[in-house]
Amino acid sequence: MTGLYDEIRIAIHSVWNRRWLALAIAWGFCLLGWLGVAMIPNSYESEARVQVQTQEFLSNKVGISANDRARNIQQLEQTLTSSTNLEKVIRGTELGQTVVSDREMAGKVEGLRAKIEVKSEQDNFFAITVKQSSPKLARDVVQKLIDVAEEDSIAGDRKETGQTLRFLEKQIQDRQVALQEAEAKRVEFETKNLGLLPGIGSVSQRLASARAEITQIDSQLVQARSALAALNSQLAGTPQSLSTPSFGGGGASASPSQVALSQALADLGAMRARGLTDNHPDVIAQKNQVANLRAQAKASPSTGGGSGSFSTPNPAYSSLQSLRAERQASATALASRKAALEGEISQLTSQQTAEPGVAAEMTRINRDYDVLKKQYDDLVAERNNVALRGDVETQTDAVQFRVINRPTLSSVPAAPNRPLLLAMVLFAGIGAGAGAAFALGHLQTSFPTAAKLERASGLPVIGSISQMLSSEAREERRRKLKLFYTGSFALVGVFALLLVAEFVQRGITA
Structure with missing residues (x-):
């Protein structure tokens, strides 16, 4: 225990003897660190919670099952951050003011996608979080993203329904032509073989x-x-x-x-x-x-x-x-x-x-005629069903967005945490100065105590003489101590001024 205590005393003495070096290194480290922290741009976060509700009007009548509603919600979650939607968001906010080419738009889209986070919660709840350089821009991006997603959902349903109806109309026309040909063929055959096949049926x-x-x-x-x-x-x-x-x-x-x-x-x-x-x-x-x-x-x-x-x-x-x-x-x-x-x-x-x-x-x-007739009837029934289903999904808003928590407007940056970073730089600078002084003390061939000299030389040390200072030397030492304390307190004062400036800037931003 005595040896450990002596080592601590020796380390403190070594650092104290080189306190000016430690203070200089601390100042340099802190200034560079604080400059780096000041150059980190602020990132403000806006969050909104929405609930996606599915319309159940005539669901069983038109074939909209629970699996279909779950599939619609899953597709919505996947397409919320699609490139098309993000491009609409960029053009509808301040982000699109500086975009002049497709390449810049692609870069903006990728950058915005990295700053958007969509979390799926229970009961069809979604949390949308966006990080931007200003709180107003972050809020506008979240709101625009919700608006675009809602419009895309309605337009997507109408587009899908229109494509399905066009496909069914084409199939119905083809079956109608084939059915007319089959009817003509049957009439021709019955007329040709009227004497052999009288009556109706085979x-x-x-x-x-x-x-x-x-x-x-x-x-x-x-x-x-x-x-x-x-x-x-x-x-x-x-x-x-x-x-x-x-x-x-x-x-x-x-x-x-x-x-x-x-x-x-x-x-x-x-x-x-x-x-x-x-x-x-x-x-x-x-x-x-x-x-x-x-x-x-x-x-x-x-x-x-x-x-x-x-x-x-x-x-x-x-x-x-x-x-x-x-x-x-x-x-x-x-x-x-x-x-x-x-x-x-x-x-x-x-x-x-x-x-x-x-x-x-x-x-x-x-038999061929009956098969074509059944296919034609099935396609007509399916077309009517799809048309009714499309009307239900579009005219009754089958997918509705209900904003639970509106996009927030925060004056506190989500990143970086400048007060914490400034404090960490201060403590790291002090530690770097003390460490450098301690290391330099171990590199020099001096012995702070007689015991250490005795262990290093292997010879007995008869005694040691304390340093004798004159009054002028003591006055000079006191003056240097004042300068050292002033430099140390100045370092802490700069740290305090930086903290005040950070909070003042937050207030101005708010």
């Missing part, structure tokens, strides 16, 4: 349709013939006329039983005319009632003088005949239609066997 399709219709007619014909047979059996059991008793003397009248019998027979004929069979419960009950009334009519005497009978047409029989004629006509029509379809099937089968190539060609033409 031979196979028409054969399948005819066979399906024959199957349906067979079922209807069976039902019609069954109904006709049942009606014939009902007609066979229905009398053509009804016997009605008559009485002489012109004033004869039928008995109540005979009148009821006539009414019951008419009701029975009406039931059979409706298609009810003899096994129907209502028909059975009505027949029983007719039998009872017939027995009563035979047993009851006639009223009035003289008796006789005459026959009248049965209305039920007439109704059943009309219904039978109608059902016979329906069955005949179905049989005729079946015969016509069988003849058509025979003709189509013979045509298909005789000309299989014509049928195959017709099938191919129809």
Whole structure:
């Protein structure tokens, strides 16, 4: 510990003995350092925070998904500092006043890109930071960058939509021409092979349709013939006329039983005319009632003088005949239609066997036409969808800029930190002077203490004599110390003046 203390004393003594050298070096180092700091240009920073909002109006209807909105935001972030946008920013601010050539513009663009920082934050927030030589210019650049990005987003959407619509219109026109050619080809082929391919559709399709219709007619014909047979059996059991008793003397009248019998027979004929069979419960009950009334009519005497009978047409029989004629006509029509379809099937089968190539060609033409028609319809639907989507994105501002924090205007330079740099130069100058004095002391062959001389020579040192100064020498020493202190305080004073000048300049800039 004593050795370390001695070394510290020796170092301080060595520096103190060469204090003028240390002060001179400190002054020179500080002046050069402060000059270098003064030559560093100020860089002011302006920052703004914006939120990019995506419009969700009719998003699901026109196919604008969440991935599309995320892609739009990502593209916006990538194109925010594109060369085109930065060129617009330069021309819209003071930076473009000195640009006279494309080469200078390219250099300005690269320099501005290096001074712009875009940070993506959560919830579609962006922090835009710009560094420039003046606070007003930095703020103007940030504001212009936001304006250009917003205009570029809207114009980009319209441009992309316009290009897509032009492409779809070209494709629709091409498909329309091809569709017209296919239609003309199909009409020409059908006209040329009219005798071989009558009707609509291919031979196979028409054969399948005819066979399906024959199957349906067979079922209807069976039902019609069954109904006709049942009606014939009902007609066979229905009398053509009804016997009605008559009485002489012109004033004869039928008995109540005979009148009821006539009414019951008419009701029975009406039931059979409706298609009810003899096994129907209502028909059975009505027949029983007719039998009872017939027995009563035979047993009851006639009223009035003289008796006789005459026959009248049965209305039920007439109704059943009309219904039978109608059902016979329906069955005949179905049989005729079946015969016509069988003849058509025979003709189509013979045509298909005789000309299989014509049928195959017709099938191919129809298939090509259907494919072109589907493509044309899909393209028309896609064009309408893109047009609606473009209207939604442009007219409703699908991408909106919301400025959360407006561009700042700071009077404090973001770089350099001059007060810190000035202080660092001061301490570095003092350290450089002290270090130079200490190094020079080690280079000289002098011994500040007797112990050090004894260790260096290996001989015992009997004693040491202190320096004796006269009064004139002491006065001279005090005068030099005053000069040294004055020089030291002057160095610190220059540092303080530089700090004051820096803060005054900031106030003037603000």
